[in-house]
Amino acid sequence: MERTDIDAPSDAPSDGAARNPALHAEAVQLLRALVGNDSAQFHQDQFEAIEALVSGGRRALVVQRTGWGKSAVYFVASLLLRARGAGPTLIVSPLLALMRDQVAAAGRAGVRAEAINSANQLEWQEISAKLEADEVDVLLVSPERLNNPGFREQHLPELIRRSGLLVIDEAHCISDWGHDFRPDYRRIRNLIEQLPATVPVLATTATANSRVVKDIEDQLAAGGEDVFTIRGPLARKSLRLGVLRLPNPRDRLAWLLTHLEELPGSGIIYALTVSGAEDTARLLQKAGHPVLAYTGRTDPADREEAEAALKENRVKALVATSALGMGFDKPDLGFVIHLGAPSSPVAYYQQVGRAGRGTPNADVLLLPGAEDRDIWQYFATSSMPAEGPANAVLAELADGAVLSTGALETRVNLKRSPLELLLKVLSVDGAVEKVTGGWRGTGKPWHYDRERYERIAAARVKEQQAMLDYESTSGCRMQFLSLQLDDPAAAPCGRCDNCAGRWFASDVAEEAADNAGQALNKVGVDVDPRGMYPSGMDRLGVPVKGKIKPAQAVSSGRALARLTDLGWGGRLREIFAPGAGDAPADAALINGCVQVLAQWGWEQRPVAIVSVPSRSHPQLVDSLARGLSELGRIPYLGALLAPHGGPTGGPGGNSAFRLASVWDQFAVPPEGAAWFAANPGPVLLVDDFADSRWTLTEAGRVLREAGAESVLPFVLALKA
Structure with missing residues (x-):
């Protein structure tokens, strides 16, 4: 309270x-x-x-x-x-x-x-x-x-x-x-x-x-x-705002390692991504700092315990995503640090407002990154419905039909979270209603308000620019935030770094920089195998249901990194950025992948490498597979065949439609079965990117049915 x-x-x-x-x-x-x-x-x-x-x-x-x-x-x-x-x-x-x-x-x-x-x-x-x-x-x-x-x-x-x-x-x-x-x-x-x-x-x-x-x-x-x-006036007299620009993620993490204990009391360190928060927390813990991670991936019981630990000053900080925001109240919170900027000044004000409620002074420091805009774009989702999916949902729920969200997934190509959000919006608009057993249409007319949604999207872009302006302003930072909130009492605070001079140190200890660099260069993320087929696949012409048979399943795989990671994530976001084009993997990328394979700890070394035929990055995937083959001295058998033209549709979409788009689209060359019979052992399956993991699952199935003893998926990037 x-x-x-x-x-x-x-x-x-x-x-x-x-x-x-x-x-x-x-x-x-x-x-x-x-x-x-x-x-x-x-x-x-x-x-x-x-x-x-x-x-x-x-x-x-x-x-x-x-x-x-x-x-x-x-x-x-x-x-x-x-x-x-x-x-x-x-x-x-x-x-x-x-x-x-x-x-x-x-x-x-x-x-x-x-x-x-x-x-x-x-x-x-x-x-x-x-x-x-x-x-x-x-x-x-x-x-x-x-x-x-x-x-x-x-x-x-x-x-x-x-x-x-x-x-x-x-x-x-x-x-x-x-x-x-x-x-x-x-x-x-x-x-x-x-x-x-x-x-x-x-x-x-x-x-x-x-x-x-x-x-x-x-x-x-x-x-x-x-x-x-x-x-009333919105400026917080207790807050001392500042912005510290450092050249890269390594230096920002190193600054934390160097100066965290100098910050007053206990506080919150905000990161833009789940992986960023978890990786930062691990690095600080390894250096002996009492911190805990707090994200949307944190178990609810662990979240409650983390909140209590911060309130009772048993930890120096929670390293959190925006999951720790509205509602958390600790009157004596001494500092809020941001590793990367939120996408709007208003959201930033809301988060920094956690600090200094019951103390005369609290420190607020933003450490922006060049990658912030890429991450904003990566996570750019709209709470407004898209016209095509909205009309598709309404068509499925017409004439009194009652369908669960899971059943709708086999009819409308949206992932679960966007589909649930769309249903909420349509429900609020009165076009559908939630009933026992799922959702049904109300029969009330619904029209797509394109102009309104475009205005809101434009406002979001304007907010992002305002956040960049906050970072570079030479004026009072609290006044800037107050003006963004249209506060008529906005005035210079006399406390921020622009009003009173820089109040924070900017040096980075050499040992801290080395430790941060090692953490960011860390490679290897688990890629969990799919265990169940989506329900209702028969509606999409795919004759499967229930658990994936052990004889057809892939093993646990690995990725070089997540797209959202602080270290390799930046390089991978460049590779997979819209319009980036295709190019062979360079030596640094291949060497990073070799490190992942060296650390894998598999029970038996792969006896062969097979790649997935890529539509968007064929040079990248082929060069990666050949590079791993050469350095690891593992035979490369080439890419799987695509007898029907390969996967249909684009990336994204929900599990049911993604599985349908790749089902029966791969084949093993005739000589492959004979090779597997003569060389029993695991096969390393190489692809560029994993999101739904159905491409890896289906490619693995055809390899297993052709005689591969087991399939170890390996990709450059994991979406999240």
Whole structure:
């Protein structure tokens, strides 16, 4: 929960206190119990927001910096409304970490708070009983829960009927223009429209520019209600911002190794990719620094433990991706370091706002990289639907058809995550709905809003340029971020590196540089074999289902590196960049691959090398296979045949369509079977790139059926 006693309170009573002294006195007593401080007073505008909700029953938007105390507003307002006979407050909250913090903080202050989300569905019956007995003051709900058929149909109507206050936390997620837009948040407009006119609504955020504010106001005003907006200064006086440009990833990691212990207290080191965070954490741990990795790949229980370790100062830092963002609250967080820049100043402000909430000083340093733009582009995904896939989904769900997401994957060529996102967008637009058993069309007309989606895409590009401008500005950095948020109080901070001079060291210890270089030159990533065929392959003309037979399966493979890796990843991104063309592998690339093979630890050395016939990089794959053959003295049998022209379609797409595109497209030359019979042992299968891994799986199957004892896949690049 955000603390309210961080900044010095105003001694002067607010206008609200003068107008309503009895309510103010009651609210102050609740505030003091909430924060555990007998002398606490409201910040400017806090009581005004509470008064608008409690006395006026209004719809309010609060845009205030992190640490200002937005959660105190809705907890105090909830208790005041409950004391006046209102029902429980319903809070839509985006992250499990935020829910855990808020429930714990509320409980310490006597607020009976419960949460329902994907992590505690089994507790819903108990929570429902407490609601029925009127033993819950605040219920926190994840936005995704609003579209769960059982919750939506069985429980949400009663919650709406009884609710005393609706709170939308991190409300910038409502807006298409917000830096963290989430389709499920757009359902909240429908929720607001269903509320009785007497129920107040509060939306809160710390990261909204004028366009986002206007968008939120329009949604809060559903039904013609006025919206009371409170917008305070967003600059954080405790933060000392800086930018340090270093020439390459090695020097940035070496700077961390050299200076991490000099940073105040404990903090967060942000990386742009999962592999970047994990590799950085391993390097720092090896050097003796107490750090933990925190990414979307981290097990939920391990995430919770990592959060606790940082809050209790048992670690110096969490090395995290954006998975550690909204909702994590540690008032004394001493620093935030970025290895690579987020793609917008607003997203950057949101992340650095984790620091310095309860301390007078906190250090924030950005170490941008030349590869940042490539990584932004690599991860560039839109939360807006593409017209073709959207129409394909609607066609499949027409005429009352109910299909699961898995069944849709055999009908529409989208990977699971983009397909789920598309279904959410179509659901919010009213074109489809989630029901027991899957999804179905509503029959309502849906039109592709190309102009809107193009405007949003253009805004994202503009945000990326603004982030580059932040890095190079000679003006005040806090003022720059405040202006990006359209803060009317934006002014020079007097603390950042441009205002007061560089406050951080820039030297790199030689030993640290050597260690960082060795870590970045590390090669070898596991390529896990496929174990199951996608369901419903018969619909695509592929006669397989269930587990892949052991006699047809490939073994665990290796890649030189991931495309997102800090070291070799940069070189591989150049090779596989759109329009990069095809060229033979150079000596450095082949030598790196030889290192992978030398470290593989296979039980038996390969007896032959076979390559996959590549459509996009034939010179690269052939030269790589020949180079490995020559240096490893392993016979190269050439490329597999493509009797039907080779794989159909392009890269990407979901597993079902990728398997269908490569099925029965490879063949072993007639002499191959005889060679395998005379030379039993593993075959090294060489390709350029692995994403879905179905090309390797299918090529491996035909090799196994032709007599290869086992197949060891090897690729240059693994997507992630």
